[in-house]
Amino acid sequence: MSDKTATTGQPIFSPFNIVAGFILLVGGIITILRFTQGLDAVTNLSDDNPWGIWIGFDLLVGVALAAGGFVTSATVYIFGMKQYHAAVRPAILTGFLGYALVVLALHYDVGRPWRLPYPFIMQRGTTSLLFEVAACVALYLTVLFIEFSPAALEWLGLKRARDIVIKLTILLTIFGVVLSTLHQSSLGALFLIAPSKLHPLWYTPYLPIYFFVTAVIAGLSMVIFESSLSHRFFSHKMDAVHLAGKDTVPLGFGKAAALVLAGYFIIKVIGISAGNTWHYLATGYGAWYLVELFGFVALPAFLYAVGVRDKNITLIRWTAALTVVGIVVNRFNICLVAFNWHLPAGERYFPHWMEIGISVFIVTLGVVVYRFIVTRMPVLYEHPYDDVP
Amino acid sequence: METIFTLQAFMLHTKNITYVLMVAALIGITGFWLFLTEHDDE
Numbered sequence: 001m002s003d004k005t006a007t008t009g010q011p012i013f014s015p016f017n018i019v020a021g022f023i024l025l026v027g028g029i030i031t032i033l034r035f036t037q038g039l040d041a042v043t044n045l046s047d048d049n050p051w052g053i054w055i056g057f058d059l060l061v062g063v064a065l066a067a068g069g070f071v072t073s074a075t076v077y078i079f080g081m082k083q084y085h086a087a088v089r090p091a092i093l094t095g096f097l098g099y100a101l102v103v104l105a106l107h108y109d110v111g112r113p114w115r116l117p118y119p120f121i122m123q124r125g126t127t128s129l130l131f132e133v134a135a136c137v138a139l140y141l142t143v144l145f146i147e148f149s150p151a152a153l154e155w156l157g158l159k160r161a162r163d164i165v166i167k168l169t170i171l172l173t174i175f176g177v178v179l180s181t182l183h184q185s186s187l188g189a190l191f192l193i194a195p196s197k198l199h200p201l202w203y204t205p206y207l208p209i210y211f212f213v214t215a216v217i218a219g220l221s222m223v224i225f226e227s228s229l230s231h232r233f234f235s236h237k238m239d240a241v242h243l244a245g246k247d248t249v250p251l252g253f254g255k256a257a258a259l260v261l262a263g264y265f266i267i268k269v270i271g272i273s274a275g276n277t278w279h280y281l282a283t284g285y286g287a288w289y290l291v292e293l294f295g296f297v298a299l300p301a302f303l304y305a306v307g308v309r310d311k312n313i314t315l316i317r318w319t320a321a322l323t324v325v326g327i328v329v330n331r332f333n334i335c336l337v338a339f340n341w342h343l344p345a346g347e348r349y350f351p352h353w354m355e356i357g358i359s360v361f362i363v364t365l366g367v368v369v370y371r372f373i374v375t376r377m378p379v380l381y382e383h384p385y386d387d388v389p
Numbered sequence: 390m391e392t393i394f395t396l397q398a399f400m401l402h403t404k405n406i407t408y409v410l411m412v413a414a415l416i417g418i419t420g421f422w423l424f425l426t427e428h429d430d431e
Contacts, residue, residue: 259422259425262421309425310428
């Protein structure tokens with residue numbers, strides 16, 4: 001057997017492949033355990049803590065970080081900022097994979113995959129936020145699939161089909177923005193039902209707005225973060241247009257992220273004021289809240305601003321990574337840390353190692369599929385259109 | 390902590406503080422915008 005793959009010329013037993021292969025193998029075994037032995041065998045979930053990291057990380061963080069797709073396509077096609085066009089396809093691909101993996105991860109938590117269409121055919125839960133989230137995610141996943149399909153169609157040489165899909169670009173972008181606005185905010189609204197369970201500093205009627213605004217911040221930061229990784233590992237796949245966008249995208253998106261973060265900081269403080277929860281800031285939870293507010297909101301806003309002013313691309317990229325970590329911290333705080341804060345320590349939730357294993361498995365799967373696609377399809381370079389028959 | 394007994398008192402108290410904060414926020418975001426775009430012409 002050849003030790004090199006036929007298409008990429010890379011060695012099969014590279015460090016990346018070995019590590020990814022091991023994670024996927026362990027993930028596969030845990031998957032079998034989960035679907036044959038049930039939740040109890042692989043999780044620390046309980047009646048008090050029915051939502052663990054499969055919801056807090058895989059779903060809430062996954063959906064937020066996948067917002068780069070609608071943010072970038074809206075920037076380019078609705079606001080007309082064509083200088084960021086090179087970032088659209090990688091962002092759409094990241095968004096599509098992100099949402100696809102969110103749906104996959106949801107199966108682990110909910111179980112019974114054959115019941116996935118139940119919200120649409122078996123009951124009429126149209127007043128439920130979960131119904132709205134399910135509908136929006138299903139529709140938006142379809143929109144992202146169609147938005148990304150021109151790259152696959154160019155790869156397959158199907159020019160006529162590709163031309164038809166390209167004509168739908170504006171329509172799909174508008175759909176994407178509308179659907180994202182709806183379900184990103186609804187994920188925050190899910191927690192409005194639990195005012196007695198969520199700590200008062202995190203519980204606020206503004207939660208839906210917070211979730212939507214942080215999704216925009218996550219989308220902008222993920223595009224910068226993903227772009228920096230692509231330029232590092234896939235620069236040999238990029239054409240001149242994409243290589244020229246190396247600085248344009250971080251500077252433009254960094255500026256937008258700085259301003260949105262500053263706005264988010266303001267509405268977070270307004271949230272404390274409107275709820276009159278100032279006195280909680282002097283507690284342990286308050287200290288952690290201030291770490292989130294200043295360490296993962298105010299600090300990135302300032303660092304982005306300094307990076308943009310000084311045109312310091314390295315600083316902007318590190319700030320994007322810090323902001324992405326901040327989104328993870330925010331969703332963990334709302335779903336896990338500040339949730340059930342009244343419970344005694346012994347009854348609090350901490351994830352089972354197999355829950356963490358599945359989350360790592362899902363992320364690794366996304367990285368492997370992303371790598372597979374960008375090394376084959378015209379994502380980081382323009383397809384030689386004239387060569388398409 | 391000051392004790393608040395009625396919704397009217399609560400709304401009056403929180404809105405008073407929020408309006409003051411909003412003025413500070415509008416001034417602050419303007420300053421941040423000027424800081425952010427100061428070198429745009431270069």
